[in-house]
Structures are given as structure tokens and as C-alpha cells.
Amino acid sequence: MKNHRNLLALLSLAVLPMLAACGSSTSTTSNASPSAVTADTSPTPSTAASSGASGTPLLQTAMVTVAGQSMNVLTDDKGLTIYHRTSDTATSVTCTGSCATTWPPVLLVTGAPTAAAEIVGNVTTLDDPNGKQLLYKGQPLYRFSGDKAPGDAKGQGIGGVWFAVTV
Numbered sequence: 001m002k003n004h005r006n007l008l009a010l011l012s013l014a015v016l017p018m019l020a021a022c023g024s025s026t027s028t029t030s031n032a033s034p035s036a037v038t039a040d041t042s043p044t045p046s047t048a049a050s051s052g053a054s055g056t057p058l059l060q061t062a063m064v065t066v067a068g069q070s071m072n073v074l075t076d077d078k079g080l081t082i083y084h085r086t087s088d089t090a091t092s093v094t095c096t097g098s099c100a101t102t103w104p105p106v107l108l109v110t111g112a113p114t115a116a117a118e119i120v121g122n123v124t125t126l127d128d129p130n131g132k133q134l135l136y137k138g139q140p141l142y143r144f145s146g147d148k149a150p151g152d153a154k155g156q157g158i159g160g161v162w163f164a165v166t167v
Contacts, residue, residue: 059106059115059123059134061167066153074119074136074165076143079150082106083142086161090138096129103155103162105130106141119167136165 058077063070066081074082083103087094095103108125115123124135134141144155144162155162 059119059136061116061118062150064151064153064164066156066164071164072167073153074141074167075150076106077114080143080147081151081153081155082136082165083144083155083162084136084139084165085142086163088140090124090126090135090140093126093128093130093133093140095140095142100130100142102145103142104145106134106143108132108134139165141165 059082060075060077061072062075062079064073064075064081065071066073076082085093085095085103093105095105107130119136122137124138125132126135126140127133128140142162144152144158146152146154153164156164
């Protein structure tokens with residue numbers, strides 16, 4: 001039992017620096033302005049292939065329990081919660097490099113992202129150090145590496161800067 005406590009303590013110490021790094025603010029600015037993105041209306045969000053026909057993420061909404069409350073949030077095609085960082089803007093992201101390992105940005109691979117009808121007019125892109133990152137209402141979008149299953153919202157409130165994108 002004592003060995004289990006020691007192992008848990010060591011694991012906690014290993015994770016804390018990683019989370020602290022993601023709470024820091026390193027600004028990277030892009031001169032590119034967001035561009036409008038059109039929807040691929042061929043598949044419905046609930047039945048579309050895992051990454052849409054063009055290899056880009058499917059954006060949809062789902063009811064998720066976030067900090068004990070049921071909320072309508074933006075999710076990807078796997079049902080994973082999408083987050084934003086409060087220090088990001090429509091023209092600048094602050095999570096790059098090692099931070100983007102813990103908080104993978106939602107990137108446009110090719111073409112236009114597939115999006116549910118209720119959000120499509122609010123989706124744009126930004127050319128930034130992460131690539132062509134998707135934005136919802138001017139907020140750069142990320143996933144949290146700690147979320148493993150649909151409905152997880154384990155990234156909520158981390159560092160006081162990461163929050164699920166509510167719709």
C-alpha cells in the first residue's frame with residue numbers, strides 16, 4: 001500500500017510541471033486574418049465519417065457535464081470536448097510547442113471543415129504556428145489530451161485559462 005502511495009506521489013509530481021507550462025502565457029501573433037469557412041452539407045454530423053470527407057475535423061454540439069453542470073458544448077467527430085484558451089484571440093494563439101502537445105489544436109487539414117448547421121456560420125480559420133487552426137466565434141479551438149471518451153471535460157478550468165466552448 002505504501003508503494004502505491006509513493007507511486008501516486010511521483011506521478012503527480014511528473015504531471016504538475018506539464019500542466020503549469022500550459023497555464024503560462026507565451027504570445028505568438030499571426031498577421032493573417034481569419035477567413036470564412038463553408039460547411040460540407042453532404043453528411044449529417046451524427047453519421048459523418050470520422051474526419052469528414054476532406055480529412056478535416058467534424059464540429060458538432062453535445063450535452064456534456066462540465067464542472068457538475070449539463071452544458072451544450074462544441075465537440076469533435078469523436079464526441080470529445082473542444083476547449084478555448086482565454087488568452088487567445090482571433091489573430092493570436094498562445095499555446096504552441098509543448099503546450100500544443102497537451103492541448104492539441106483543432107486544425108484544418110484540407111478543404112473546409114464539416115460542421116453542424118447551428119455552428120457553421122461561426123467557424124473560421126487562422127494561419128498560426130500550429131497550422132491552419134479552426135476558430136469558433138473568434139476563439140482558437142483545442143482538444144485536451146486528458147479527455148479520453150465522449151463526454152469527458154477534464155480540461156475545464158485548468159490553469160484558470162482553459163474552458164469548454166459553450167454553444
